Amino acid sequence: MADGAVAGGKGIGAHLGGHLRENGMLMALVAIVLLFTVIVRGLIGVDFLSAQNITNLFLQNSYVIIMALGMLLVIVAGHIDLSVGSVVGFTGAVAAVLTVNMGLPVFVVIPVCLLIGACIGAAQGYWIAYWRIPSFIVTLAGMLVFRGLTLWLLNGQNVGPFPKSFQSLSTGFIPDVIGAGKPNVTALVIIAIAAGIVVWLGWRARGRDEKFGITPEPMVMFVARNVVVAAALMFVGYKLASFRGLPNVVVVLGLLTVLYAFFTENTTTGRRVYALGGNEKAAKLSGINTDRLVFLTFVNMGVLASLAGMIVAARLNSSTPKAGVGFELDVIAAVFIGGASMTGGSGKIIGVVVGALIMGVMNNGMSILGIGIDYQQVIKGLVLLAAVIFDVYNKNK
Amino acid sequence: MATLLEMRGITKVFPGVKALDHVNLTVEQGEIHAICGENGAGKSTLMKVLSGVYPHGSYEGEIIYDGAPLHCRGIRDSEAKGIIIIHQELALVPLLSIAENLFLGNEVAKNGVINWPECFQKTEGLLKKVGLSEAPTTQVGKLGVGKQQLIEIAKALAKDVRLLILDEPTAALQENDSQKLLDLLLELKRQGITSILISHKLNEISRVADRITIIRDGTSVSTLTTDAISEERIIRDMVGRDMAHRYPERTPNPGEVLMEVEGWNVWHPEQTGRQMIKDVSIHVRKGEIVGIAGLMGTGRTELAMSLFGHSYGRNISGTVKMGGKVVDTSTVTRAIAAGLAYVTEDRKQLGLVLEEPIVKNITLANLAGVATRSVISRGREQQVAEEYRRAMSIRTPSVFQKVVNLSGGNQQKVVLSKWLFTDPQVLILDEPTRGIDVGAKFEIYTIMNELVAQGRGVVMISSEMPELLGMCDRIYVMNEGRIMGELTRAEASQERIMALILKNETAKVA
Numbered sequence: 001m002a003d004g005a006v007a008g009g010k011g012i013g014a015h016l017g018g019h020l021r022e023n024g025m026l027m028a029l030v031a032i033v034l035l036f037t038v039i040v041r042g043l044i045g046v047d048f049l050s051a052q053n054i055t056n057l058f059l060q061n062s063y064v065i066i067m068a069l070g071m072l073l074v075i076v077a078g079h080i081d082l083s084v085g086s087v088v089g090f091t092g093a094v095a096a097v098l099t100v101n102m103g104l105p106v107f108v109v110i111p112v113c114l115l116i117g118a119c120i121g122a123a124q125g126y127w128i129a130y131w132r133i134p135s136f137i138v139t140l141a142g143m144l145v146f147r148g149l150t151l152w153l154l155n156g157q158n159v160g161p162f163p164k165s166f167q168s169l170s171t172g173f174i175p176d177v178i179g180a181g182k183p184n185v186t187a188l189v190i191i192a193i194a195a196g197i198v199v200w201l202g203w204r205a206r207g208r209d210e211k212f213g214i215t216p217e218p219m220v221m222f223v224a225r226n227v228v229v230a231a232a233l234m235f236v237g238y239k240l241a242s243f244r245g246l247p248n249v250v251v252v253l254g255l256l257t258v259l260y261a262f263f264t265e266n267t268t269t270g271r272r273v274y275a276l277g278g279n280e281k282a283a284k285l286s287g288i289n290t291d292r293l294v295f296l297t298f299v300n301m302g303v304l305a306s307l308a309g310m311i312v313a314a315r316l317n318s319s320t321p322k323a324g325v326g327f328e329l330d331v332i333a334a335v336f337i338g339g340a341s342m343t344g345g346s347g348k349i350i351g352v353v354v355g356a357l358i359m360g361v362m363n364n365g366m367s368i369l370g371i372g373i374d375y376q377q378v379i380k381g382l383v384l385l386a387a388v389i390f391d392v393y394n395k396n397k
Numbered sequence: 398m399a400t401l402l403e404m405r406g407i408t409k410v411f412p413g414v415k416a417l418d419h420v421n422l423t424v425e426q427g428e429i430h431a432i433c434g435e436n437g438a439g440k441s442t443l444m445k446v447l448s449g450v451y452p453h454g455s456y457e458g459e460i461i462y463d464g465a466p467l468h469c470r471g472i473r474d475s476e477a478k479g480i481i482i483i484h485q486e487l488a489l490v491p492l493l494s495i496a497e498n499l500f501l502g503n504e505v506a507k508n509g510v511i512n513w514p515e516c517f518q519k520t521e522g523l524l525k526k527v528g529l530s531e532a533p534t535t536q537v538g539k540l541g542v543g544k545q546q547l548i549e550i551a552k553a554l555a556k557d558v559r560l561l562i563l564d565e566p567t568a569a570l571q572e573n574d575s576q577k578l579l580d581l582l583l584e585l586k587r588q589g590i591t592s593i594l595i596s597h598k599l600n601e602i603s604r605v606a607d608r609i610t611i612i613r614d615g616t617s618v619s620t621l622t623t624d625a626i627s628e629e630r631i632i633r634d635m636v637g638r639d640m641a642h643r644y645p646e647r648t649p650n651p652g653e654v655l656m657e658v659e660g661w662n663v664w665h666p667e668q669t670g671r672q673m674i675k676d677v678s679i680h681v682r683k684g685e686i687v688g689i690a691g692l693m694g695t696g697r698t699e700l701a702m703s704l705f706g707h708s709y710g711r712n713i714s715g716t717v718k719m720g721g722k723v724v725d726t727s728t729v730t731r732a733i734a735a736g737l738a739y740v741t742e743d744r745k746q747l748g749l750v751l752e753e754p755i756v757k758n759i760t761l762a763n764l765a766g767v768a769t770r771s772v773i774s775r776g777r778e779q780q781v782a783e784e785y786r787r788a789m790s791i792r793t794p795s796v797f798q799k800v801v802n803l804s805g806g807n808q809q810k811v812v813l814s815k816w817l818f819t820d821p822q823v824l825i826l827d828e829p830t831r832g833i834d835v836g837a838k839f840e841i842y843t844i845m846n847e848l849v850a851q852g853r854g855v856v857m858i859s860s861e862m863p864e865l866l867g868m869c870d871r872i873y874v875m876n877e878g879r880i881m882g883e884l885t886r887a888e889a890s891q892e893r894i895m896a897l898i899l900k901n902e903t904a905k906v907a
Contacts (some may be wrong), residue, residue: 208776268764268771275761278750285708285739285747286762286815287729345752 024390025339025354030228032358036365048365051243054236059170059315061360062249063088063308063327065353068334069260070304072352073297075335076264078277078344079128079135081298083142084305084331087120088324089150091309096159096319099166106165113306120146121302122295129294143328151321160318170314173245183238184245191237191246194254195230202226249311261349273297277344333380334359337387358383400461401426401560401591402447407458409442409451416442418615419458424560429582429592431606433599433631434834439615440595444562448482449475462560479559483549485568491538496520498537499552523551527581541694543574550581561585562593567601568832571692571860579605597834599631644867645839647846649886651870652683654721655854656737656823661715663703663878673699673710675878681823681854686845688869689858690894696878697858698742701825705739706732719822733762736822740812742831742858744805748812751801755793756782758800758811763819785814789844806837813844823854830864842868862891874898 033049040048047053067084074081091113098109124142127133161167178185206222240246264270275283276290284290308327313319338355340347359380366376402424409417417439424430434440446456449469460467462478469475472482489498496516505516520533527547531540537548546566553561563582567575575598582592582605596602602609610620611634618634663674673696681687689697702709704717706729717726717735724735732739741747749758759782760767767778782796789810793803800811809829816824826845830838845855845868859865865872872889874881874897882897 211776266772266775268768268773271757271761271764271773275750275753275757278753279746281747282750283761285705285729285741287706287733288761289728289730341752345750 025337025351025358029354029358029361030232032361032365036361036368040365040368043369046368048368049235049239051239053364053368054239055243055247057360057364058247058250058253060364061356062170062253063312064330064334064360065253065356066256066308066311067301067304067327067331068338068352068356069256069349070297070301071331071335072260072338072340072347072349073264073273074135074301075332075340076277076344076347077273077294077297078280079294079297080332081124081135081139081301082328083120083124083139083146084301084308085324085327085329086143086146086150087117087302087305088309088312088327089319089321090120090146090153091117091306092313092319092323093150093153093159093321095166095310095313096162097153099162100159106163106169109166110169110310113310114303117302117304117306117309118299119302120306121299124302125295125298128298129291135298147325150323154319154321156321158318158320160316162314162317166310167314167317168248170249170311172248174248174251176245183241185241187241187246188237190251191233191241195233195237198233199226199230257349257353264349269293274345278346330359331356333384337384339387339391341391342388355387399426400424401463403461404443404447405459405461407443407446407456407460409439409446409456416615417446417456420612420615420617422610422617423620424591424593425608427586427589427591428607429586429594429605431594431596431602431609432612433596433602433609433634434612438612438834440612441564442615443612444482444564444593444595447475448472448480448562476556479557480562481553481556481558481560482562483546483553483564483566485564485566487542487545487549489537489545489548489552491536493537494534495524495531495537495540495548496533498548499523499555501552503556519555523554526554527551528577541574543570543577546570546574546578547581550578550585558590560591560593562595564595565597565832566594567596567598571694573692575601597832602631643835643839644864645843645846647849649685649870651685652852654680655683655719656681657716657718657721658704659716659718661700661704661717662713663699663710664712666709666711673878674703677715677875677878677880679856679873679880681856683852683854684849685870686849686855686857686868688865688872689856689875690862690865690872691875691881691898692860695876697875698827699878700875701739701827701856701858704732705729705737705825708739733819733821736820737825738762738816738819738821738823739825740816740827740829742827744808744812748815749800749808752799754797754799755786755791755803755811756796759785759796759814759818762815766818781818782814785810785818789814790840804833804837806833806840809833809837809841810844813841817848821853823856824848825856825858827858828860829857830859830861838864862894865889865894866891 037048040046067088071081071084094116095109095113098104098112099106104112120142124135124138127138128135174186174190176184176186178189202222206217237246240250264273272283272288272293275286275288276293280290309324312323316323334356335347335352336342336355337358338347338351338353340352362380362383363376366379371379400423402422404420404422407417407420407422408415420439420443422430422432422443432440432443442451445451447460449471452470453468462480467475467478469478475481490501493501499520500516505512505519517533524531524533527550529544529547529551531544537545540548550561566578570578579601582594585592594602594606608620608622609631611618611631613634621630657678657680659678661674661677662672665671665673677700679687679689689700691697699709703713704726707713707727708729713727716723718724719735719737724731726732726735726737745751750761756779760773760778764773767774767781779796785791786793786796791803791807791810791814793807800808803811813829829845830841833841845857848855857865857869866889869889870886872884872886872894874884874894876898884893884897
């Protein structure tokens with residue numbers, strides 16, 4: 001039968017075709033960056049890839065990427081979390097009250113806020129997992145509840161400013177312990193090591209694949225991809241180093257991305273989340289505690305949302321009642337642009353990070369160009385639609 | 398008899414595969430024409446060509462229907478000509494009433510306003526024709542599969558059907574519902590409706606069909622009249638070889654008792670006071686295949702699923718012993734740890750993650766077996782999958798193929814592999830050969846024999862009595878949640894099994 005047929009051939013073209021989604025997103029990101037570089041220079045004569053702008057890009061979008069990591073798991077499990085924007089606002093408010101009003105030190109406030117995030121996730125996950133109330137409803141309620149609690153906690157006012165130690169969560173940089181001066185040698189070294197590890201891991205995985213007889217991707221592809229990735233990393237690293245160094249947020253982001261990528265692809269629990277989203281009944285009959293797994297994905301989402309909440313508060317240097325409004329949409333859009341399936345069961349961490357970066361680069365580029373918020377929304381909406389149509393089209397082909 | 402339909406030299410090519418290669422099919426006016434073939438032989442593709450799912454121009458060859466060439470652009474065109482196909486998966490809306498379903502897309506309406514009295518009146522007429530006595534307002538979801546199948550036929554009748562195509566209509570039906578459906582086909586034939594019946598069940602075909610076309614590997618092999626056919630001949634044409642034995646040979650060699658279930662009671666999960674399993678006690682020996690016979694809906698699946706991690710029902714009581722020791726099977730994880738495995742009857746809904754590759758499906762129930770401290774070794778995982786691919790002869794270009802792309806038989810082998818990888822002592826196989834073709838059935842039987850040869854115990858639940866008689870050392874007969882009796886291989890026969898089932902019915906009448 002037709003569906004039994006598999007595209008044969010082992011050329012580069014065939015490989016590209018098989019991994020169209022992953023490579024396509026990466027290419028789209030590169031294309032968008034180049035496009036903005038050209039347009040921004042041509043129209044207003046500014047360097048889009050300036051050190052300052054690259055630093056800004058990460059600072060502005062770190063919260064979306066961080067939450068998208070957790071949202072991927074929620075969506076893979078077949079659920080959705082609409083409350084993350086309000087949780088961002090709420091935990092930011094709690095952090096403000098604890099540090100600014102009560103004067104507690106940062107090393108107490110951060111764990112307390114993360115714990116509160118976990119509790120919020122647990123409270124929502126409990127109804128979703130064990131009472132089978134649709135996540136859309138529960139988190140819609142959560143969205144209202146936590147926005148209301150934010151207003152109540154802040155009395156409708158901005159609370160700030162934060163002490164330096166708390167601000168450094170978002171606006172801090174890794175101190176230059178090796179060089180001192182520009183470019184920041186420590187940042188360069190860290191990035192170089194990171195790039196080296198990426199290439200080394202790829203090489204090791206390739207060797208292992210060969211050992212077990214999995215057809216590896218063509219050598220040309222492997223080299224080309226790694227050269228591009230390593231070069232991009234080094235370029236970004238160099239730019240960051242020549243400005244103020246490596247932002248703390250970028251380090252947190254990098255570590256979390258690696259951690260979640262490893263979790264989803266290499267651990268038994270990660271695998272089970274995908275099985276749960278792919279076919280919950282079959283997963284359950286295979287001895288997987290699906291209820292607890294759903295519960296835990298929401299706890300995890302709560303923790304990441306509270307981390308994002310603190311980063312946002314630290315960046316604005318105050319907690320506002322409106323912090324995080326609409327964030328859930330950016331995060332969910334990033335996950336779907338990154339290739340997650342609407343019905344659950346599929347999606348990759350690296351795709352989600354690229355998806356979030358695409359959204360971020362577009363936000364940033366369009367703002368520099370002075371495109372109005374009205375057009376920006378239209379364009380972002382169309383990009384989301386196009387990415388998903390591209391997915392569906394590929395699946396049906 | 399005039400020729401109603403003639404399909405000549407139909408060739409349909411998908412990228413990389415020739416699904417149909419010059420297939421010919423001639424259907425006479427007023428006959429029941431059966432189409433037989435292994436899964437993947439091209440039966441469904443042929444029917445999709447006929448019904449316009451693949452529009453005119455996307456295939457080669459010609460179709461003459463009612464004396465004129467037939468060029469369909471879609472299902473609507475073929476339906477307008479009275480060609481109606483009923484698919485294996487029913488296309489009814491469970492939450493709507495019978496009347497609403499019958500006239501879905503074809504409503505009894507004027508200017509978009511439904512005329513309910515007329516609609517109900519017509520519905521009653523149609524229901525009478527198919528021998529149902531339900532109220533037109535009954536929700537379809539509340540009917541059993543057998544009745545739903547009849548509703549599908551009534552729906553076809555509502556559209557003035559001339560050529561009715563049924564794709565494995567009895568695959569999900571139990572014996573007496575199947576009989577009713579076949580009787581209805583014969584009745585429709587008397588009224589002049591021509592039918593094409595796609596089926597795996599040879600006894601049904603020989604009962605109702607006038608002629609048979611056998612398709613193998615995308616070509617029509619032969620068309621036979623029913624007087625001239627024997628089941629052996631059909632099987633030979635289908636698989637392309639003689640199949641002297643439908644069940645592989647095995648010398649029974651039962652050992653000590655492996656699993657013992659005593660006083661098992663299960664209540665319905667929603668309806669309070671409805672007991673589904675009543676005081677069931679069964680045992681399985683080492684190296685033994687034990688059958689559970691009974692009609693569908695008599696509690697066989699409920700028994701199996703409640704034993705396996707209390708996956709069905711509530712207020713479960715009774716004991717399970719493995720190797721003489723009482724074990725806890727109250728969650729799936731514990732049941733697996735106790736050495737139990739349950740291979741579901743519904744592999745697509747309950748057995749497989751369809752969009753995942755073979756390799757991930759095989760290791761799903763025992764991820765610890767390919768992981769070190771919760772970190773999965775991809776290499777080891779692939780080795781395991783390759784081993785089962787070889788041992789089970791799963792036909793696939795690669796173990797990274799998504800299982801959704803496999804045929805029914807190969808999917809079943811993946812489910813079996815998954816459970817074997819948990820190294821169970823006792824496997825409960827629920828309808829292990831449902832919806833798979835003759836060749837793959839034989840392979841599944843062979844695997845079962847290997848399992849018992851390794852000293853495992855197998856419980857086989859099946860609605861097909863010949864299969865139970867051919868494979869089992871011992872057969873429990875179940876009805877209405879009770880074990881009605883137990884037959885050894887020597888004692889068992891279709892008549893005696895039916896007699897045990899009916900014992901209850903007569904007792905109830907008396």
